[in-house]
Structure formats: C-alpha cells, structure tokens
Amino acid sequence: AQKVTQAQTEISVVEKEDVTLDCVYETRDTTYYLFWYKQPPSGELVFLIRRNSFDEQNEISGRYSWNFQKSTSSFNFTITASQVVDSAVYFCALYQETSGSRLTFGEGTQLTVNP
Amino acid sequence: EAGVAQSPRYKIIEKRQSVAFWCNPISGHATLYWYQQILGQGPKLLIQFQNNGVVDDSQLPKDRFSAERLKGVDSTLKIQPAKLEDSAVYLCASSRGRSGPVQTQYFGPGTRLLVL
Numbered sequence: 001a002q003k004v005t006q007a008q009t010e011i012s013v014v015e016k017e018d019v020t021l022d023c024v025y026e027t028r029d030t031t032y033y034l035f036w037y038k039q040p041p042s043g044e045l046v047f048l049i050r051r052n053s054f055d056e057q058n059e060i061s062g063r064y065s066w067n068f069q070k071s072t073s074s075f076n077f078t079i080t081a082s083q084v085v086d087s088a089v090y091f092c093a094l095y096q097e098t099s100g101s102r103l104t105f106g107e108g109t110q111l112t113v114n115p
Numbered sequence: 116e117a118g119v120a121q122s123p124r125y126k127i128i129e130k131r132q133s134v135a136f137w138c139n140p141i142s143g144h145a146t147l148y149w150y151q152q153i154l155g156q157g158p159k160l161l162i163q164f165q166n167n168g169v170v171d172d173s174q175l176p177k178d179r180f181s182a183e184r185l186k187g188v189d190s191t192l193k194i195q196p197a198k199l200e201d202s203a204v205y206l207c208a209s210s211r212g213r214s215g216p217v218q219t220q221y222f223g224p225g226t227r228l229l230v231l
Contacts, residue, residue, distance in 0.1 A: 004157075033217060043204060044118075045158070045222035052217075091157050095217075102171060103220065105157025 002027045004094050006106035013082055014114050021077045021109045023092030029053075032096040034068065034075045035103065039089040051075065082113045117142065119223030121207050127229045133195040136226045140188070140209030146170075148220060149182055149192050150206040158206055164190060197230045204228070 003026040013019045025034065036048040049059060051068050059066045063080045079086055089108045120139040128134050140147050145166050150158035161180065163171040167187040175182070179198070184190040194201055204225040210218035 035219075037222075043206075043225040043227070045206065045208075047219050047221060050217075050219055093157070102160050102163075103158075105159070107155070107157055 002029075002032075002094055002096050002104050004092050004104055004106035006090075006092055006109050008109045009107070010110045010112070012112045012114065015084060016081050017113075018078060018080050019082050019111065019113075021079075021090050021092075021111065023075045023077065023106060025073050025075065025092070025094045027073075027094060027096045029096040029098055032094060035093040035095070036066065036075075036077050037091045037093065037105075039091060039108070041088070045091070048077075079111075082111075084113050084115055087111060087113045119207055119209055119221055121205075121223040121226055123226055124224065125227045125229075127231065128197055129231050130199055131196040133193065134197055134228065135191050135193045136205050136207075136228075138190045138192070138207030138223060140190075140207070141221055144209035144211050144221075145187070146210045146218065147184055147190050148208040148210075149190070150208065150222075152204040152206055152225070154203070161192070194228075197228075199230050202228055202230045 005024045032053045034051045038046045038048055049066055056068050065078045067076045089110050091108045092106045093103045095103050122137050147164045149161045151161050152158040161175045162182045164184040167184045180194055182192045204227050206225045207223045208220040210220045
C-alpha cells in the first residue's frame with residue numbers, strides 16, 4: 001500500500017521567515033516518484049517539482065529547495081524568505097509503478113504568510 | 116501554450132439532480148485525468164483516459180458517475196443523480212504521451228460543486 005502523510009495541517013509565518021513543509025511517504029516499491037504541487041486560492045494545482053527514487057540529490061530553485069531522504073522516507077520542502085504570495089495549500093504526492101499511473105496525494109499543508 | 120480549461124467554474128444543484136463538467140486538455144496531451152477533491156483533502160483520482168480509452172476507473176462510483184472522451188480530446192464528467200457527499204472540487208488534468216505521472220500532470224482550475 002502507498003501512503004503520503006503531511007502532518008502539518010496549517011502553518012502560519014511572518015514574511016521573510018523560512019518555512020519547511022514536511023512529507024513522509026510509504027511504499028514497497030523501489031521505483032517511485034515524488035511530487036510537490038501548490039494550490040493557491042484560485043484552486044488550480046501548480047506543479048513544482050518531480051523527483052524519482054534513484055535521485056537523492058537535493059534540489060534548489062530560487063527560494064524553493066527540496067530535501068529527499070530515502071532513509072527516513074521523507075521529501076521535505078523549504079521556502080526561504082517567504083512572501084505573501086507563497087500563501088497556498090501545498091500537496092506532496094507519490095506515484096509507484098505497481099499502482100498503475102495513479103498519484104496518491106497527502107492531505108495538504110495550508111501555508112499562510114503574513115505581512 | 117494554453118493550459119487545461121474547465122467549465123463551469125461553479126455549480127450549485129439540489130440532490131438527485133444531474134450535473135456535467137467539461138474539460139479541454141493542453142493541446143497534444145494524450146492522457147486526461149479527472150480528480151475529486153473534497154474540502155480539506157488531497158485530490159483523489161476518479162478516472163484516467165489515454166486518448167479515448169479508459170486506463171483506470173477503479174475509484175469511479177459507477178452507479179452515479181460517468182465520463183467520456185469520445186474524440187480523444189475534450190472530456191465530460193457526469194453525475195446522475197447527485198448526492199450531498201458529491202460536494203467537492205472536480206479537477207481535470209492532462210499529460211503528454213504515454214500514461215503515468217512521469218509525464219507530469221498539469222491541472223485545470225477546477226469546478227466547485229455544491230449539492231444542497
């Protein structure tokens with residue numbers, strides 16, 4: 001069975017603070033993919049990053065960075081110097097070969113960045 | 116490049132009524148997905164099409180939900196009759212070529228359905 005857990009339901013920070021969103025996954029497969037999506041109030045899910053299970057290199061894209069650790073089954077997402085526009089719900093998702101092509105999403109973390 | 120289009124954006128109906136949603140994927144994307152997102156939860160896949168064929172509909176409540184993609188381009192999702200628990204956002208997504216999210220899924224703005 002596959003499962004994605006985002007234990008933080010809501011996070012509130014003040015602008016310019018750094019914030020980390022946690023994602024823990026469960027899978028029996030050796031080949032799988034992890035994703036992060038952002039869902040602003042408009043409702044559209046915006047793709048942020050995709051990572052496969054064989055690539056544990058951390059990724060940095062501007063103010064965003066991702067830390068993938070297979071040893072702890074975690075794929076955490078950090079926003080540096082947060083901005084009000086970062087306010088959204090963030091979803092972590094898992095795909096594994098044995099589930100066909102179905103993405104399994106976590107419950108999401110509501111991030112509010114206050115000015 | 117235009118994104119995934121969905122209509123309507125909002126719909127309010129009474130229980131036992133019927134409703135239909137429309138989706139037009141990104142041009143050239145062969146794979147189309149319908150998700151249901153209940154408030155406070157992550158999206159859940161209802162059905163996946165590869166061109167005009169169904170790849171996965173294992174989580175579609177087939178007694179009341181139906182979907183089609185007749186010409187392999189746009190798609191409609193129908194609920195008949197609707198129940199209160201169908202209140203949710205219905206998201207459409209598309210991806211290129213072969214099935215699988217290795218081909219990243221791109222989402223539309225969704226249709227917010229409220230069943231009274």
